[in-house]
Amino acid sequence: MISVRDLRKHYQVHKRPPGLMAALRSVFHRTYTTVKAVDGISFEIKPGERVGFLGPNGAGKTTTLKVLSGLLHPSSGEVLVDGHVPRHREDLFLKKIMLVMGQKQQLIWDLPPSETFELNRAIYDVPRAQYKQTLDELVGLLELGDLISKPTRQLSLGERMKCELAAALIHRPKVLFLDEPTIGLDVSMQATMRTFIKSYNERYGATLILTSHYMDDVAALCPRVIVIDKGMLSYDGGLDALVQRVRPEKRVVLRLNQVVDAAALSSLGKVVTHDNVTAVLQVPQEAVNTTVSRALSSLPVQDLTVENAPLEEVMSELFAESKAQRGAVGS
């Protein structure tokens, strides 16, 4: 469905020197520097896959999504989306894809969302009967109710984002590029959006690439993740396998009936947190069974769970690792 081969997007940026005189001189003698936003990435995505596209700020995620949706021309490399070269922006291609950016809006500010939906129906040439069916479905699934007939400017951020998503899906795109679709939303609205995105993917077999700094989005939606850093691919595979690789240890989370002293806990494993009657221990995977049975027999345990390290931690460790590697190469 999506094939990316050695994709590069480099920008020539004017170097602005400090100081007034130097700035004046630069009007006549400009010097340029190259920003390698994307620097040789390759991957394949199958129809219906949900893939998380992760990386620190400035890694090149948005640039890649813009190239995939035909908004930016690549400097080099080959990109195919369902058999189309995105930069040609053929009508058929545009009808198959949608790029939703959490920080940009397509709804017309002074008009109700229903007017933008109608506009998109006309732009994408959606047959009336299909439009009505899709709209009814979207209104139901996203619980839009009469929101769609209020002026967009009167909607809250969460209400607006739900309507943005509905506007993006009126033509039932087969490929969805979602760039931070839940940014700024409260946790319950994030969960609503996630449930909806997953059900759209399952209902229509749509292929989905998602970028998000909220790891709950990634954990809920993306069995596979592609991690990029400084425009280069640093991981492509299962989310679980990534967690295993970066943080093979497990966490034993204990809720206790009474306060126990720190020594009793540290004899069982590395204490990550300990706060009165709750404690989190970190132990190697192979020691989980022993730790659990020792905790149950030696401590007043009310409740016990075994978990992976939080995904936020795994990611920041991964980003720190690649930064350190770059530092070592650069030194």
Ligand SMILES: Nc1ncnc2c1ncn2[C@@H]1O[C@H](COP(=O)(O)OP(=O)(O)OP(=O)(O)O)[C@@H](O)[C@H]1O
């Ligand atoms: N038009 C442009 N001209 C010059 N440099 C650019 C341009 N657009 C992006 N860049 C640079 O390319 C790099 C990648 O930017 P991009 O927006 O793709 O990152 P990102 O991974 O989406 O980051 P974030 O998580 O912060 O949104 C950054 O260093 C950015 O400053």
